[in-house]
Structures are given as structure tokens and as C-alpha cells.
Amino acid sequence: MALLEVRNLSKTFAGSPGVIDVNLSIQSGEIHALIGANGAGKSTLMKLLSGAYQGDQGEIYLNGQRVVIENPVHGKELGIHCVYQEVDTALVPSLTVGENLFLDCLPLIINWKTLFREAEEVLQKLNFPLDPKRKIDSLTLVEKQMVLLAKAFMQNAKIMIFDEPTAPLSGPETKILLQQICNLKEKGVGIIFISHRLQEVFALCDTLSVLRNGQLVLNRSVSATSPEVVVEAMFGEKRADGFVKKTASVGDPLLQANHLSDGGRVKDVTFQLRKGEILGIAGLVGAGKTELARLLFAASPRQQGDILWEGNPMYFSSPKQAIEAGFALVPEERRGEGLFVNESIRANLTLPILKTIAPWGWIRRQKEREHGQKIVDALSIKASHLEFPVERLSGGNQQKVVIGKWVGSDTKVLLLDEPTKGIDVQAKKELFYLLEELVAQGISIVYFTSEMDELAAISDTIYILYKGHITKKLGKEEMDPQTILYYASGGTNQDETDSA
Amino acid sequence: MKQTALNFLYKYGALLVILFVLLYFSYAVPYFFTYDNLTDILRSISIVAIVAIGVTFSLIVDGFDLSVGSTVSLTTVLTASLMVWYEQPLAIVIFAALLAGAMIGLLNAFLIVKVGIPDLLATLSMLYVIGGVQKTYTQGYSVYNKMPLPDGTTAPGVLSPSFLWLGQGKLFGVPVPVLILILLVVGVHLLLKYTRFGRMLHMIGSNQEAARLSGIPIYSMRTWAYVFSGLFAALGGILFAARVGSGQMDAGAPLLMESVAAVFVGYSVLGAGKPNVIGTFFGAVLIGILLNGLTMLNLPYYAFDIVKGLVLILALAVTYLHVRRKKRT
CATH class of the missing domain: 3.40.50.300 (P-loop containing nucleotide triphosphate hydrolases)
Structure with a gap:
């Protein structure tokens, strides 16, 4: 019994x-x-x-x-x-x-x-x-x-x-x-x-x-x-909800990260990001994705390693400097770290570009509204007006606000940490089309997630992060959710040598 | 229906209360609604309101400054003593007092931002330190014209007439401190609402980690908030000395409570739901009217603390009930 x-x-x-x-x-x-x-x-x-x-x-x-x-x-x-x-x-x-x-x-x-x-x-x-x-x-x-x-x-x-x-x-x-x-x-x-x-x-x-x-x-x-x-x-046969990525032309190497460690979860991470590329970092919960994203953004201190920008070493030690260098982070904890829930859509969207719309510190209201409206239209954020508090938006629209904040500023590398968490299927699809548009404009994206089917659909290259280490690099032809998950859950290279 | 009624009350409740209190006292006290008395009320609230503007800054960045009352006390005796004991010119006196306020703000910010002590505890300790410095500096005496000094001589200087004018004089029939207050309210309102600086303060108060990840220098901005808090308290102290014509011991002690109450009443003015300088102004007006009217009704002064406490409780209740209601929906 x-x-x-x-x-x-x-x-x-x-x-x-x-x-x-x-x-x-x-x-x-x-x-x-x-x-x-x-x-x-x-x-x-x-x-x-x-x-x-x-x-x-x-x-x-x-x-x-x-x-x-x-x-x-x-x-x-x-x-x-x-x-x-x-x-x-x-x-x-x-x-x-x-x-x-x-x-x-x-x-x-x-x-x-x-x-x-x-x-x-x-x-x-x-x-x-x-x-x-x-x-x-x-x-x-x-x-x-x-x-x-x-x-x-x-x-x-x-x-x-x-x-x-x-x-x-x-x-x-x-x-x-x-x-x-x-x-x-x-x-x-x-x-x-x-x-x-x-x-x-x-x-x-x-x-x-x-x-x-x-x-x-x-x-x-x-x-x-x-x-x-x-x-x-x-x-099964499921792919990321029918989304098929257009083949984008990926440009020259932009960013080279060498032997990054944060003294904790992230251990000796090396990867290369090219211009206009969507780079997937696949890892399970606890693999160190969030930590790696924060490390790249200088939101947590770097213990070891260096970052090269078009071959030149970069030095930055705070998110402010990282932003000035062209980085942007969309954190996993949307409400805790990404959004200002009590503020309006407008105030959320224009925060990173305040300097350009506020010469001598005085915010030009007209310019601010124009900028906000432009992003709302471009990302089709569904809200009745710009002053709408983001608290009352749906998860998908909130995520668009967090991403929209960095669109139209001088972002060159967009770091996305579990961007589809808590958003519905339709919003997910819209998000993917948006990312596709962004890379077409020459922005490079690093996409951290444990959703393997999403990675398979959208990435140009995938690195597997397992317990803080990069254990595998997958090219376009090897990308299916099964393979990604197999390596992300600690699978070894054995059957790769079989097939080779 | 109930929802709209509640929202209406939240938006206009504070202003309705002010209106109601105003009408009540006008009816109950014949002398109350006269130009002289109304300017008197404004004059008496101007100092509280200025200190409360400082408190508004610290609350905007989601902090708190309990040391403003002591700062008023210290700068009051500092101003008076610089003139009475050391015969310094007006410009230096005012500069020294403002500098003292700014330094206190820097010290608060150091403890809170750098050392990481929770704001309430850090400024509570500072409240006592500053109060003690004030008493030690004056050896426990108030400072006034021609006061006898410990060595048997009389103090050489006096509070100059131009200084007293700041607290007691009138310009175009309006008391000078009221003019200063109005200028400050307008100026700070513009600063907080229409400048990058003000926006950054608000965003830090809304979500500090998100602000940091958006590239806002949160440490220096929070430091500025406490420096402003200290500066406005110092200005309050200067005006206090000018108004009473001497440097009274512990002059600022009751101001902490009144200014905090003013800011929290201000949360619910026009449904702002957050610290804002226009609201703070009306909060100070409400407290001023209440104290003035109750004095005229011969309520004993020692009962005033009960009224002030109740006003603060009411303001806090409205604010936090609203927060809870918003969370539930």
C-alpha cells in the first residue's frame, strides 16, 4: 500500500x-x-x-x-x-x-x-x-x-x-x-x-x-x-509562444568581460558581447544571474576581472558611472528596484534623461512631456495619460516603463534580468518584438533568464551559467530549450563529444 | 459612493478643517477675525512654518530630522550672543548661524548616510547633543541686551534695530517674517517641483534602490536634504531671536512637535499623499489658528500640548489610513 x-x-x-x-x-x-x-x-x-x-x-x-x-x-x-x-x-x-x-x-x-x-x-x-x-x-x-x-x-x-x-x-x-x-x-x-x-x-x-x-x-x-x-x-514541442526571431546582423565585438568575480556567487565569468547582439545568459535559480547582472552594472562591487569596451579597459564603480558608459539595467525585482510605483509614468520614464531636458537644472515641462509621450507611443504602453501612476499598470506595461526609461537615453548595452517575470503571454511577445527593434538600432542586449524556451527563441548566442561559472557556450544552431536546460542543470559535455 | 466621499475628504479634508476652525473662532471670539489678529497669526506661524519646510526636505527623501528644535535653540542663542557678547556685524551674525545649521545638517547626514544609523535614532541623539552644546555655550543663561556677565561686568553689545526689524518689522503693512516665509514657500515649491534637484529628491524618497540603479547620486542628495533641514532650522532660530529680542534658552523645544505636525497635516492637503511645501504651509496655518484661537478662549497654555498632539495624531491617522486603503484596492 x-x-x-x-x-x-x-x-x-x-x-x-x-x-x-x-x-x-x-x-x-x-x-x-x-x-x-x-x-x-x-x-x-x-x-x-x-x-x-x-x-x-x-x-x-x-x-x-x-x-x-x-x-x-x-x-x-x-x-x-x-x-x-x-x-x-x-x-x-x-x-x-x-x-x-x-x-x-x-x-x-x-x-x-x-x-x-x-x-x-x-x-x-x-x-x-x-x-x-x-x-x-x-x-x-x-x-x-x-x-x-x-x-x-x-x-x-x-x-x-x-x-x-x-x-x-x-x-x-x-x-x-x-x-x-x-x-x-x-x-x-x-x-x-x-x-x-x-x-x-x-x-x-x-x-x-x-x-x-x-x-x-x-x-x-x-x-x-x-x-x-x-x-x-x-x-514537448512548445516554443516561446510562436515568436520567431528575424535573423539580425550582428556586428563587431563591443564588450569583453574577463574573469569577473564578485567574491560570492559569480566566479570567473568570461564572455564576449557583439554590437546588436542578443546574448542569453541561461541559469537556474541560484546560478548567479542577478549577481552577474549587478556586477556588470557596478551595482555590487567587482572583486576580480576586467571589462573591455572595444578593446579598451573600462573603469566604473557605481551605477551612475555605468550609465554614463552606456549600460542600463532592468532588474529582476521590478517593484523593488526598477519602478517608482507612486510616481507617474512621465516621472519614471524621464529620470535618466533629466539632464538633457533640464538645462541649468530647470525641467522643461513641455520637453519632458514630449519625451514621455514618444516612449509611450513607441512601446505602446497602455495607459490613459502620462500622469497615470505606474502602480496601477499591468505587469507587462510596468515592465515596458522600466525598459522605456532606458530607450532614448544613450543606452548601448541593455542588461535584462528575468524580464518576463510576472507578465502575460501577449506582453511577452510584445517585449520580444521590442527587443528585436532595439537591437536593430544597434543596442546590444544581455538577457539573463531561467526561461530556456525564451532564450532559444530570441538569443544569438547563449552562455550557460551554472553555480557561478560559465560552463558552456551555445551557438544559434544548438539552441533548443532541451539542450539549454540540460547544460544549465549541470549536464556535462559528454554528448557534445559524441555528436562532434 | 462611499469611495468618492472618502476621496473627497482625503483631498479637501485638511482645508475644510482649517475653514471650519477659522469660522468657529470668528464666531466665538469677536476680535479673532481682524486684520491685526490674522497678521499676528501669520507672524507667529512663520517660524514654525520655516522650520517645517526643513523637515519637509528630510521627509521627502524618506528620512527624518528630530534635531531641528535643538538647532533652532542653538542658533537663537548663537545669534543673540554674537551681537550681545561679541558685537559682531549683522552679516557675520546671520552667516555664522546659517553655517552652524548647515554643519549640523552635514553631521546628521554623515551619521545617517555614511555610518548608517537609522535616521530617527541618529537625529534623536543629535537632539540632545545640540541641546547640550547650547546650554554649555550659554552656561544655562538666556542672552539679552546689557545682561550681567559671570565676571561681574555688563555685556557690551545689543541686538541691533535692523536685526530686530527682521522679526518685528513690517513692509507694505505685512510683517517681515511673513514675507520671508512666503518667499521661501514659493521658492522651495518651485525648487521641489520644477527642478532636476527636486525631482531627484522625490525619486529617492519613492524608491531609493531604483533611484541608485537609475544613476542618481543618492548619498549626496540625501546629504543635501539634511543640510537644507539644518539651514531652515537655523533661519528659524535667527528669526526667533529677532522676534523676541533676546536669545532664550531652549526656545526651539516646542517647535519640533509643531513643525512635524505641520508637515503631516500637509500630506493630506489637496490629497498630495506625500510631503509637499504648500501642504506644510497650510499645516502650519492650521496649528497657528488653533493655538491663537484657543489662547483667546482662555485655554491654559499648558493644555496646548494636548491639542498639538491630537492634531498630529489626526494627520497621521488620515495619512496612514489612506495608505492602507490604497494597498487594499
């Missing part, structure tokens, strides 16, 4: 598929990988299992008994635990490991000796090398995750769901975490492991399921499949 069984589970949202008619079963002591592109329905399924969502149809069985999981607390009582990426929100940093383990069931008067002894026992049982007397804030990320695992285990977790647990971890840390997950498996816990990194999946998991557009398209034991099959299942 299966530990957890899901039968015909469906959950739909207005406009997006959610999860459709999913069947799944997990045995005690099994590690089951859940794989899918962004928006495939992984997190919806996870929320259905944890009780955060209620299914529209279908049933969930635990040990053969039908259960209706009312909310996450109820889910935990039934033994279903989720371990989210943000471990810090679930722990109290100023308390010890022991206290955190027993946080939900601390007695009125604490017997410290017993508390630490019992904590020690739990940790030993799981083979976790942790001192229960250490404070949480002195722990590394992977150690914090261990505390959460131990806590869930203590509370009789039968099913544990991991949401991309290894994304923020370094190589050695990942190894440690995977080892601990194996320890849990040996104790009979059923594990659902969500990850983009196929390498890990194939090393760790027993079975796997692939979701695409809310449907289960592959459900197999790991030994009976291969990374290539999985990647194909993830994307």
Missing part, C-alpha cells in the same frame, strides 16, 4: 491551468522527484498536498485512508511537511538549535538538560553533525536546513516536500544536504524532491514525475529514463 496516493487531483485558476487530473503515488522510503518548467504546476501541486490550497476535484489518500487536508497546520498533523527555500523564516535566529527543535512544544518551565539531551538524541538518530547548543544565526544555510529536517522528523513527518532545496547551496553543501535526505529516507520517510538540477535528481531519486502545463506527462522510475527524455517531456 502506498504511503501517499493522489488520484485525479485537479485545481484550476482563472486563466492558468494549475494542476489537471494528476495521479501520483509514493511509498515509504521513496524519494520522488517532481520536475517541470516554470509555471508547470509544481508549486500548485505542492500547495495542494500541504493543505495551502484545496483541490477542485480528486482525492488524496494517506496509508490507504482518504484525507481532506484543510490547511497547512492540519497537513503537518497528518505528517505532511514542506521545507521551503527561505529557511530563515521558519527558525528563530537568536535561539539555539535545541530550542528551535522544541519550539512548538516548549513546556512552561524549561529543563535545559533534558531539552539538549533529547535534541542530541534526535540529531544522532539522523546522523546530523550538529551541536544542539549552537545558536541558529551561527549556522550555515545547509545546517539550518538540517535543523528544519530534524524538526519535521521529530514531529513524525511521514511525507516531506522539498522545494528546490539545493538552489541556494554551494557544491559541498549540496552534497551534505543530499546525504541528510538519504538519512531521512532510511527512516522510512517518503520524500518529494522538487528540483531543476537533473544531475541531482538522477543521483538521488528513485522515481520521478514531470509536469507540463499542469498535466503529468512522465511518471517513471529513474533507472528507466534519462535526462534527455526528461527534458523533452518538460518542454
Whole structure:
């Protein structure tokens, strides 16, 4: 009898598929990988299992008994635990490991000796090398995750769901975490492991399921499949929504980045950007994309490496100087770093060119309006008037405002960090046409994303960023989402040598 | 229907309250609505309003300056003492006071922008430091004409008539400090609304990280905001000395509260929803009318703090309720 069984589970949202008619079963002591592109329905399924969502149809069985999981607390009582990426929100940093383990069931008067002894026992049982007397804030990320695992285990977790647990971890840390997950498996816990990194999946998991557009398209034991099959299942024949890029003429080398490091996530990155090129940087969550984009823009300090502009070394140490040199950044956190949500479209759009419309500091209102209107028309930003607050625009139009800010200033290199995050299909298409127009005007674009199908559709060249390193360069002819994802999830060059 | 009513209230509520208070006092106090009394009100609010303009600057960049009251106190005794003790000419006196204000602003900015202390805590500490400097400098005495000095002699200088004119005189029948205030309100309004400088301050207040990534020099701009805050407080201090004709101890202490209240009342004037200098002016007017009218109704002065506190609470409530309502929709 299966530990957890899901039968015909469906959950739909207005406009997006959610999860459709999913069947799944997990045995005690099994590690089951859940794989899918962004928006495939992984997190919806996870929320259905944890009780955060209620299914529209279908049933969930635990040990053969039908259960209706009312909310996450109820889910935990039934033994279903989720371990989210943000471990810090679930722990109290100023308390010890022991206290955190027993946080939900601390007695009125604490017997410290017993508390630490019992904590020690739990940790030993799981083979976790942790001192229960250490404070949480002195722990590394992977150690914090261990505390959460131990806590869930203590509370009789039968099913544990991991949401991309290894994304923020370094190589050695990942190894440690995977080892601990194996320890849990040996104790009979059923594990659902969500990850983009196929390498890990194939090393760790027993079975796997692939979701695409809310449907289960592959459900197999790991030994009976291969990374290539999985990647194909993830994307099917889908390409970036029918967008076909015109073949643009790419010009001479413009920018050469050599051995860039930021002392953290970005490690020894070298690439070349040509004039009028759309350069894709493909990487999964945690690969260091945002960090690399910020490094190029001098928004975070450069530890090592140099940047050559048409062969000449460039020196800049602040976003202001980067902008003067011709760079522009469209950050991933649109509301947090890109937009002035309380200001008008006009004020947002004209900020970088204030100098030119404000001789001696006095803003020429007429000129400002003309400039704003020109961009609104060129990008077809849908708003009734220029004074409209950007807060009330749709995600796609907000993104156009952020990009529009840099159109019409002296931008030569546009850095886009996950530009399609949170915008709908139509807006995505419009964005691609806009980018095509920009490169036709001679602007070069560096496009950072984990959406492999977008990269395949729009890039001239793709570099794969894996754990902070550039691991592969792909030319136009090798670009399909499967290949990109294969390398971005840590695939090696082996079959490249096969085909060569 | 309810929405439009609420929006109407948010937009015109503050002005309606001013109108209502004005009408009420005109009805309740016969002498209230006379030219003399109205200019008196304007004269008495001019100093608060000028200090409040400074506070507006710090709030625009999403900061705060609690030290303005102490700065007024320090510059008041500094101005008076430079004339009474050291017989300095007017130009030097005014320059020295403004310089002191600017230096305090620089120091605040250093603590907040460079060291990274949260604005409220940094300026709270500075409030006490400046207050202490003021008391130490005057050894706890107020400064006035021909005052006896610790060594037994009398002070050599006096506050000159041309200096007193700044605080007490009239030009075309309008009190001089009121003229100065009006010039400043217009000037700062233009600066904040129509110049690159003002726009950059606003954008920093709206989203500091986005401003940095748009190439705005956020550190120097925030520094400017605190320097302006200090400068306007110093100007308030100068006018205070000129108005009362002496350098009173802790003269600025009540001004912090009143100026902050004025700025927050200003948030809701014409539904601006953010710090703005026209709103600040009307905020100061409201507080001035209330204090003047209540004095005439013989409310004891020690109860005034209750009124001021309530005005601030009301203004904050309107502002933050509006923010919450906007978030929900």
C-alpha cells in the first residue's frame, strides 16, 4: 500500500491551468522527484498536498485512508511537511538549535538538560553533525536546513516536500544536504524532491514525475529514463509562444568581460558581447544571474576581472558611472528596484534623461512631456495619460516603463534580468518584438533568464551559467530549450563529444 | 459612493478643517477675525512654518530630522550672543548661524548616510547633543541686551534695530517674517517641483534602490536634504531671536512637535499623499489658528500640548489610513 496516493487531483485558476487530473503515488522510503518548467504546476501541486490550497476535484489518500487536508497546520498533523527555500523564516535566529527543535512544544518551565539531551538524541538518530547548543544565526544555510529536517522528523513527518532545496547551496553543501535526505529516507520517510538540477535528481531519486502545463506527462522510475527524455517531456514541442526571431546582423565585438568575480556567487565569468547582439545568459535559480547582472552594472562591487569596451579597459564603480558608459539595467525585482510605483509614468520614464531636458537644472515641462509621450507611443504602453501612476499598470506595461526609461537615453548595452517575470503571454511577445527593434538600432542586449524556451527563441548566442561559472557556450544552431536546460542543470559535455 | 466621499475628504479634508476652525473662532471670539489678529497669526506661524519646510526636505527623501528644535535653540542663542557678547556685524551674525545649521545638517547626514544609523535614532541623539552644546555655550543663561556677565561686568553689545526689524518689522503693512516665509514657500515649491534637484529628491524618497540603479547620486542628495533641514532650522532660530529680542534658552523645544505636525497635516492637503511645501504651509496655518484661537478662549497654555498632539495624531491617522486603503484596492 502506498504511503501517499493522489488520484485525479485537479485545481484550476482563472486563466492558468494549475494542476489537471494528476495521479501520483509514493511509498515509504521513496524519494520522488517532481520536475517541470516554470509555471508547470509544481508549486500548485505542492500547495495542494500541504493543505495551502484545496483541490477542485480528486482525492488524496494517506496509508490507504482518504484525507481532506484543510490547511497547512492540519497537513503537518497528518505528517505532511514542506521545507521551503527561505529557511530563515521558519527558525528563530537568536535561539539555539535545541530550542528551535522544541519550539512548538516548549513546556512552561524549561529543563535545559533534558531539552539538549533529547535534541542530541534526535540529531544522532539522523546522523546530523550538529551541536544542539549552537545558536541558529551561527549556522550555515545547509545546517539550518538540517535543523528544519530534524524538526519535521521529530514531529513524525511521514511525507516531506522539498522545494528546490539545493538552489541556494554551494557544491559541498549540496552534497551534505543530499546525504541528510538519504538519512531521512532510511527512516522510512517518503520524500518529494522538487528540483531543476537533473544531475541531482538522477543521483538521488528513485522515481520521478514531470509536469507540463499542469498535466503529468512522465511518471517513471529513474533507472528507466534519462535526462534527455526528461527534458523533452518538460518542454514537448512548445516554443516561446510562436515568436520567431528575424535573423539580425550582428556586428563587431563591443564588450569583453574577463574573469569577473564578485567574491560570492559569480566566479570567473568570461564572455564576449557583439554590437546588436542578443546574448542569453541561461541559469537556474541560484546560478548567479542577478549577481552577474549587478556586477556588470557596478551595482555590487567587482572583486576580480576586467571589462573591455572595444578593446579598451573600462573603469566604473557605481551605477551612475555605468550609465554614463552606456549600460542600463532592468532588474529582476521590478517593484523593488526598477519602478517608482507612486510616481507617474512621465516621472519614471524621464529620470535618466533629466539632464538633457533640464538645462541649468530647470525641467522643461513641455520637453519632458514630449519625451514621455514618444516612449509611450513607441512601446505602446497602455495607459490613459502620462500622469497615470505606474502602480496601477499591468505587469507587462510596468515592465515596458522600466525598459522605456532606458530607450532614448544613450543606452548601448541593455542588461535584462528575468524580464518576463510576472507578465502575460501577449506582453511577452510584445517585449520580444521590442527587443528585436532595439537591437536593430544597434543596442546590444544581455538577457539573463531561467526561461530556456525564451532564450532559444530570441538569443544569438547563449552562455550557460551554472553555480557561478560559465560552463558552456551555445551557438544559434544548438539552441533548443532541451539542450539549454540540460547544460544549465549541470549536464556535462559528454554528448557534445559524441555528436562532434 | 462611499469611495468618492472618502476621496473627497482625503483631498479637501485638511482645508475644510482649517475653514471650519477659522469660522468657529470668528464666531466665538469677536476680535479673532481682524486684520491685526490674522497678521499676528501669520507672524507667529512663520517660524514654525520655516522650520517645517526643513523637515519637509528630510521627509521627502524618506528620512527624518528630530534635531531641528535643538538647532533652532542653538542658533537663537548663537545669534543673540554674537551681537550681545561679541558685537559682531549683522552679516557675520546671520552667516555664522546659517553655517552652524548647515554643519549640523552635514553631521546628521554623515551619521545617517555614511555610518548608517537609522535616521530617527541618529537625529534623536543629535537632539540632545545640540541641546547640550547650547546650554554649555550659554552656561544655562538666556542672552539679552546689557545682561550681567559671570565676571561681574555688563555685556557690551545689543541686538541691533535692523536685526530686530527682521522679526518685528513690517513692509507694505505685512510683517517681515511673513514675507520671508512666503518667499521661501514659493521658492522651495518651485525648487521641489520644477527642478532636476527636486525631482531627484522625490525619486529617492519613492524608491531609493531604483533611484541608485537609475544613476542618481543618492548619498549626496540625501546629504543635501539634511543640510537644507539644518539651514531652515537655523533661519528659524535667527528669526526667533529677532522676534523676541533676546536669545532664550531652549526656545526651539516646542517647535519640533509643531513643525512635524505641520508637515503631516500637509500630506493630506489637496490629497498630495506625500510631503509637499504648500501642504506644510497650510499645516502650519492650521496649528497657528488653533493655538491663537484657543489662547483667546482662555485655554491654559499648558493644555496646548494636548491639542498639538491630537492634531498630529489626526494627520497621521488620515495619512496612514489612506495608505492602507490604497494597498487594499
